Amino acid sequence: MADTVHDTDALVDALSNVDFDRPPALVANAHITGVSVARALAAHDVPVIALDRTDSGLAPPSEAVDYAGLVTYPLDDLDGFRADVERIAAALEHDPVAFACMDEWVRGFAETEPDGVRLPFSELAGVERVLDKANLYALCADLGVPYPETYEVGAVGVDEIVEALAFPFVVKPAHKRKFEEAFGTNVIEVDDREAFEEVVAEAREHDATVLAQEKVNAEVGRDTSLASYVPPESADRDPLAVVGNAAVRYPAFGSSCLVERVEEPAVREHALTVLEETGYHGISEAEFVYDTDREAYVLLDVNTRPWKWISMPVAAGANLPMAAYADAVDGAEYEATVRDGGPRDARWVYLPDYLQRCLTDEAFWDVLSDADWASILSGEFEASEDELTTGVYRPSDPAPAVKYLTGEFADREYYCSC
Template structure:
């Protein structure tokens, strides 16, 4: 196998970038960590990180950032593989896809598709076109808006951004949950003031353990070659946040729904579809798609499917044989720091008992950050977190 191609990882100030570096470095791949600042990039402190680059800011200096990447690649004998670990990097890649593909190996070939599946309103329309179930949605500019909220959506409901990265950066949350007309008007006013487009959706009934993921890799023929399904147990912020305690769980229905959809839209590369199972009907609703490596990456690796390496091998001309995890491995992804915060919230609101939480903690773990074979990033993260807690006190 040719290992002359480097892997350029965008965004290593979070554990997604760290796990991507480890998944590639453990296989002898030269990894290049790219960030816009050197501080707090604990992913680059991994022993598997071969090189670290500080680039112009991807949003404040987008053209300079793209030029930086191109200039780096121009000095290489072989095209590097480009792997984004944050939505904002995916947006840049999509916007400059034709330009970047001249310098890098990137799985996606259809410009605009990344943005389409990341935009909540565009994804909603695409999913409906393909016969997927999606939560009932009302757009802010529709006629009889509040009447439709009362009759179709009902309270409580969620105000959801079409552009998640910008919304999260602005409000430090993924959605607004509102319980009445007054709260809805307030949420819409906040979004309008920030210049952000939002939609209003029905909340699919069911606790957080009704959230599932279908994680898959699609080759250059847009065929699913590798896949794993998982079940969330806890999120932070609770109920509408990111996974902090998620278990690999074989759910064949998710393959039947998810693979068909991704193949029909011509997707290539890694994607994670989030579903919610309706507690009343048992049907699965598409919630969102992540078009880049996700926070479950270490869990997927631990159960036998190394998505960053699968990406690297296919793009460099030596694809790995297809694989799916069709049994329960009884292993969970655990981001301990945020899970402790989540647990407080679940117990305070009566959604979980202390006994239920205690019992859950005895499963085999795939840690978000800690690795006995690569301890330095974990120690740096611990020191940083401890310092913040001491300052608060």
Template sequence: MNNKAVILGNNYYIGLSTIRCLGSQGIHTVAMDYSDEERYGVRSKYCKEQVIVPHYKKEKEQFIGALINYAKKQEMKPVLIPCHDSYVEVIDEYLPDLKEYYLIPQTEQGLYTRIMNKDKLHQLAEKHGVRVPETVRVDEVDFEKKIEETIKFPCLVKPVDSPTFVSVFRKKLFKVNNMEELYASVEKAKEAGLEVIIQRIIPGFDDHMHTFDAYLNQESKVTHWVTCQKQRQYPINFGASVYTSQKYIPELYDIGATFLEAIGYKGFAEIEFKKDAETGNFYLIEINARITNFNQLLYKVGINFPYITYKELTGEPLEPKALTETTNRTFWYVYEDMLAIRNYLKTGQLTIKQIILSFLRPKIHAFWDRTDPKPALYYTKLMAFKAVRRVGKR
């Protein structure tokens, strides 16, 4: 296999997992980043090459130029795999240029960006008959009346552009309890130059969050898929997976595969759903158009999405496969799960007994792998250094 795999974003465990998924299959992995700071993914024994390029946002054109220049020097087109939303956005922006030099599953420029845009995604979902949380836009007529009668408090002020919002506010959304807080949050977003929408909160604890993870081939047909259930997330209630279990939920395939195929999606996608605790209906919350946080879990239960991507794009597609049983194997990001547990206990959403019982599940770690220990050891050293520095500032 002479095609290299270029992985963007290796200062996060998604990039580390992607390197492991590909490197363990004998593929030459290239960790490409804008900085070497906290870049623990490159410590993996499966990382064969390290490249530093300009920043994807601050020096966008130079970044694209560096990507292209690297590919021009290779014998065969590399496979390009982004592991962060911001990389997905810039790849989509320059998709025609990059596809001349890289193997990328998506062929329709703008589709990645549309499904990452919360407002456009919800319009697309409604068009195809997929349930989404009731939404009100800030400039709608009878705005306050719709909030009070349809959305109700508490409710969510969500960004249209999630990656930028997270980079500015270090959170995925604002939860507000009254009209005063709502207007204050809208104004805060406006000052940052960000557009927001207002949504109803679908009732149910964090374990009502589920995912449909799938790969769609160049004919936009789902060939591989698996479903999961979140147990805990951080920040709690509206955050990322920190304790997530594999669970077979065929209904999610019926909804998710039909929708992704209908919109002509290609490549890996993860749809996040929330199950309404009162009605049992599943609501589409968002789509991740890059490898998921708990990719290491999916890999360990037998669905290696980075490798599936690589093999199809290099002309040797793997046989279709779905995990149609429940293994209960669980992804665990220890550090953030400890922070989440503290807040679940503080708010009375979980008891100590419930937490202890949850730990009986067989676990897959975000960083630790006994056959590839260096990234976890390096990450532990980073966290210890940060802890010492925080104590020293007090």
């Protein structure tokens, strides 16, 4: 457990006096996803250093985190971020391995390539080929992978877009973070031309490139993603991949709060085909929805990083963070524990959002059984054979959940939902 979230100077001083027996992981940022990545790595005795721009994240008090500290936020000062990370790396005996849990941290590491830090994912050009949705959809068109009808605003005029797409349609960013900083969300639905032009104008003020996209007639409850780790070409191994269904969201069209492993060969094939074409290697999540009009899964997005329910593939026997670490560090080993050549069944639940859905949505019916709740409340789920796992809440590692609860009581807010 990291007893203190140090400022950068204090973190460098503390690490100068530590002798890790292997390269530690730098996990940034240090919130819901960060604590899950830390636990996945700590399960294999990898030391973890949690980094963030604030001390409000849930990861630092986890037993999986050895040290925690503040660094310059890459969107505020990219050179400052690189300098901070290089100072941290220089204080360590072994070159650390970076795990970036949000797009801005991915780009921060990829753009600056800090000296003394191992990056277990593609160089910036490879990341850009995936994160730029305009490029991603162009690849889908070339490869025959279904995707929603989409137009880049600017490359295509407003008049042409309004004529091509029926209202309502959605506006989303080519790159998430600038848009999210401006609007507080990654997707905006517009009902008429006036609303569309207002979003486009505000996005232009924030230098955010936006796309106009058809509103897919998606079947509720069938949102599906491929969670994968694609090794570098030099590793000469197959990707490690698990398909997850976001069976429950909160709100109904919000963030995933219950995800279960499923078999969807088309999702797996299409996602891996796109990733192979981009040349990207590393951890990623490829997001699909089931389009009832096309009667097919359509690709919406690919995140080149760990994400909120990263613990589900870990529970299924595919520890994606550890696989990435093993490829980045000479002598480190990891073997996925799969069943008959494939992943085990697994379910992941994020209790705060799931309970809110149960308590506030009269049309929603709890899909967890009494036995599931007993397993969760007793803590037996941590060693159960049905592979039920959670986000944040773990009786064996209670401090992150305690920090969440005390934060709710104090009405404090954290800037990142993941």
